[in-house]
Amino acid sequence: MTKKNDSTNWPGQTKKTTLRLAKWIILWVLTVAIVSFGAALFWGENHLINSLAILLNVGVGIGVIMAMINHLKKQDEMMQKVQLEAMGISLGVAIVGGIAFSMLDSTNVIPFNAEISYLVMIIAFTYLVSVFVNLRRYK
Amino acid sequence: MKNRLKVLRAERDWTQADLASALDVSRQTVNAIETGKYDPSLPLAFKIARLFEKQIEEIFNDEE
Structure with a gap:
């Protein structure tokens, strides 16, 4: 070889x-x-x-x-699958979390503005955790 | 899906890293295939079969 x-x-x-x-x-x-x-x-x-x-x-x-x-x-095919699943979860969290966060702001449930930076942090955290969990699954 | 990848690799005295390099995949992927946690795509299965000079069904078995 x-x-x-x-x-x-x-x-x-x-x-x-x-x-x-x-x-x-x-x-x-x-x-x-x-x-x-x-x-x-x-x-x-x-x-x-x-x-x-x-x-x-x-x-x-x-x-x-x-x-x-x-x-x-x-990336190889398994790593692409890991990344794809993590991105899918992150996208879901971004849409659901983002809309919920925005509604919390517009209804004044939260005492601060729903800044996009919070959402970016949540997406990044979700993505990292998802990649970690997916990699553990195939270990 | 069960497979004989680990046995075939051991017969040739290859490490997972050697096999990963020959297949152009990560060592983690080789490990996941060997432990049955990840089923390779058809192109990768053919690549594995070609590398070991065997038929796909001699390496992979779809029985649980």
Whole structure:
């Protein structure tokens, strides 16, 4: 049996796409910081600069999505199944949780605004737990 | 679905990592197939059969 080098074998390819995805996500977080802190500390409500900064954020966000698709394509079939199930659960939680959270806010049941950042955290947590549980299931 | 993957691998003195590398899958996937927790797709089953130079039904058995 011949051994494959890092660029052609499964772990090598996965490591490469994971690193690429991580770089895109770091870049995306930086563009979020530019929009948030830039408006708060430097250029205020300058529409042109804010629009350009948000455009940059969306552009890099598209890069994140492409990197995520590439990352998923390089996974093997079982790992794709694990990821798909985790994403399905996360999507369900996002829709059900998001609508419920919004209604809690609109009916003033909760004393604070239903910020999207809470929902993003819930989705991320659900995704991580789902991947962990699915991986344990196949262990 | 039961299979003889572990036996065939042991006969050739391959580790799970060796087999995973030959099949282009993760070691976790090889382990899950061996323990019967994951049933491979048809293309992967054919790949396994080709690697061990056997018919699919000589490796995989759909009896519970």
